[in-house]
Amino acid sequence: MKDQIQSTQTEALAQIEAISDFRSLEDARVGILGKQGSLTKLSAGMRDVAKEDKAEIGQLLNAARQTITASLDAKKEALQSEADAKALEGIDLTLPGRSVHHGSLHPLTIIRHEAIGILRRMGFALADGPEIEDEFHCFDALNTPEDHPARNEKDTFYFDSGKLLRTHTSSVQIRTMEGGKPPVRIIAPGSAYRRDEIDATHLSVFNQLEGLYVDADVSLGDLKGTLEYFLQEMFGSETEVRFRPHFFPFTEPSFEIDVKLHAKGQAPKWIEVAGCGMVDPDVFDSVNGNRKDEAYSPAGVTGFAFGMGLDRLAMIRWGIKDIRLLIENDTRFLKQFA
Ligand code: DAH
Numbered sequence: 001m002k003d004q005i006q007s008t009q010t011e012a013l014a015q016i017e018a019i020s021d022f023r024s025l026e027d028a029r030v031g032i033l034g035k036q037g038s039l040t041k042l043s044a045g046m047r048d049v050a051k052e053d054k055a056e057i058g059q060l061l062n063a064a065r066q067t068i069t070a071s072l073d074a075k076k077e078a079l080q081s082e083a084d085a086k087a088l089e090g091i092d093l094t095l096p097g098r099s100v101h102h103g104s105l106h107p108l109t110i111i112r113h114e115a116i117g118i119l120r121r122m123g124f125a126l127a128d129g130p131e132i133e134d135e136f137h138c139f140d141a142l143n144t145p146e147d148h149p150a151r152n153e154k155d156t157f158y159f160d161s162g163k164l165l166r167t168h169t170s171s172v173q174i175r176t177m178e179g180g181k182p183p184v185r186i187i188a189p190g191s192a193y194r195r196d197e198i199d200a201t202h203l204s205v206f207n208q209l210e211g212l213y214v215d216a217d218v219s220l221g222d223l224k225g226t227l228e229y230f231l232q233e234m235f236g237s238e239t240e241v242r243f244r245p246h247f248f249p250f251t252e253p254s255f256e257i258d259v260k261l262h263a264k265g266q267a268p269k270w271i272e273v274a275g276c277g278m279v280d281p282d283v284f285d286s287v288n289g290n291r292k293d294e295a296y297s298p299a300g301v302t303g304f305a306f307g308m309g310l311d312r313l314a315m316i317r318w319g320i321k322d323i324r325l326l327i328e329n330d331t332r333f334l335k336q337f338a
Contacts (some may be wrong), residue, residue, distance in 0.1 A: 001042075001049060001057055008038050009064040016071045022079055029072050039065060104338035108207060108326055111314040112189050115209055118233045119187045122226060124211060127186035129172035131193070132163050137171040141286040142250040157193050157204075165193035169210035170250060170307055173279075176212060177287040181295045183215040184303070189310065200322040207310035212279070214296065214303030220253070220278055223304035227276060231259055234313065242270060251277025251305055263319055271316060274308035 012032045019025050032039050042061070049057050105113075116126065129137070138144075139151055149155060150167055157165040172188035188210040196202040213222065228241045240260040248254040254277035258270040281298035288296050311323055318337075320326070325333050 001045060001053075002060060004042055004045075005057075005060050005064050008032075008042055009067060012038065012068050013071055016068070016075050019075060020079075022076075025072065025075055025079065032068055033065065033072075039068065102338055104334065106326075106334065107314045107318060107320070107337050108310060110337065111310055111317060112207070112209070114234065115230075115308075115310065115313065116187065116189060118230055119211065122229070124185050124187040124213075127172055127176045127188045128190070129166075129169070129175040129188060131166055131191055132159070133166040133171050134163055137174045138164060138166050138168070141174040141283065141290070142170055143280050143282045143286070144249040148249065155195050157195060167194055168192045168307055169208040170305070172210050173212045173250075173283070173305055174287060174290075177214070177284075177296055178290055182301050182303075183213075185213045185215075187211045198324070200324065203311070203323055203327060205327075206323075209308050209310055211306045212303060213305075214279065214301050216301060218278075218302045218304055220304070223276060223278065223306070226304075227257060227274065227306060231257070231273070235259060235316065243276075246275065246277075248275055248277055250280050250283050251275075252280045253277055257306075257308075259316065261316055271312070273312050273316070274306050276304065276306035279303035279305050 012028075015028055015032075016025070019028060031037055034040065039061070046054065046057065046061070120126075135151070139148070144150060156167050169188050169190050169192055172186070172190070176184055176186050176188075190208065190210075191205055192208050193205055196204055198204060211226075213226070224243060231241050232239050242258045242260070243255040244258060246254045246256040254275065256272050257274040257276060258272050260268050261271045262268045279302070284296040284298045284301065284303075288294055294300075311326055314320060314326065315323060
């Protein structure tokens with residue numbers, strides 16, 4: 001029995017020594033120590049060992065099991081380090097890791113969020129309207145006559161159905177008043193579309209933010225105060241703002257608003273950022289006609305409206321010289337806003 005134990009151990013150790021992969025190592029473990037393994041089978045012979053020899057033989061079997069187990073473990077470790085070394089071959093662990101690029105908000109999104117934030121603090125609620133509009137909401141209800149240049153095929157994207165891509169967000173004024181009674185105090189950011197020749201200051205899709213405030217006693221002073229405050233929140237409290245008389249079919253009186261831009265290395269200049277005015281009573285009449293009531297009776301309510309170019313605000317804020325940068329998705333440009 002002693003000799004058998006010795007030779008089983010010697011054989012097992014030699015077998016393990018020769019192994020060079022995990023699979024064979026596992027097979028060897030089962031073949032030696034498993035239920036039908038060589039050493040296990042040998043242990044079964046304990047039954048026939050004379051009583052007085054049992055302790056000694058038992059110890060020898062245990063010692064053999066321990067030696068073999070240690071050898072299996074050592075082999076496993078050796079194979080593992082070999083595999084690790086192989087996996088790392090050709091990899092330079094001293095190279096810096098690959099960094100994950102952080103995305104950032106688009107400059108227009110930043111400006112839109114800011115503009116909405118300022119106006120909401122002043123009590124304006126968000127409103128929305130369709131980008132595919134009809135002529136009534138885009139033009140007629142806004143007191144824009146049939147022969148107005150803005151309605152020209154040359155300037156507006158028309159569908160065969162007679163619908164069109166809204167040329168401004170002012171259509172949301174009409175939709176909002178149709179949908180609810182005064183007081184109304186809303187802003188509507190969104191896209192507008194014109195058949196403009198694309199250049200550094202024009203795109204055929206651009207972004208506006210419309211505002212409308214209608215109540216019993218809204219004055220031109222309210223309009224001026226609101227927009228001055230807005231622009232100074234946007235561009236700094238020192239910002240100079242100018243209201244220049246202008247014409248829009250849907251407001252009377254009407255103004256264009258300029259802010260004075262102090263660009264580095266350039267003489268200060270006035271830049272137009274918005275149109276605005278007091279809502280024309282004819283607009284209220286169109287809305288009433290459609291509503292079939294007098295909720296917006298020009299005798300009972302007044303209002304102001306404004307529409308600003310969000311692209312323009314972004315260009316002023318960051319000194320962006322070419323509006324096309326805002327739609328090209330060039331990461332070299334966008335990264336600067338991260
Ligand atoms: N809709 C005008 C445009 O796109 C801007 C505008 C001017 C909006 C005056 C207004 C307004 O609400 O009162 O040029």
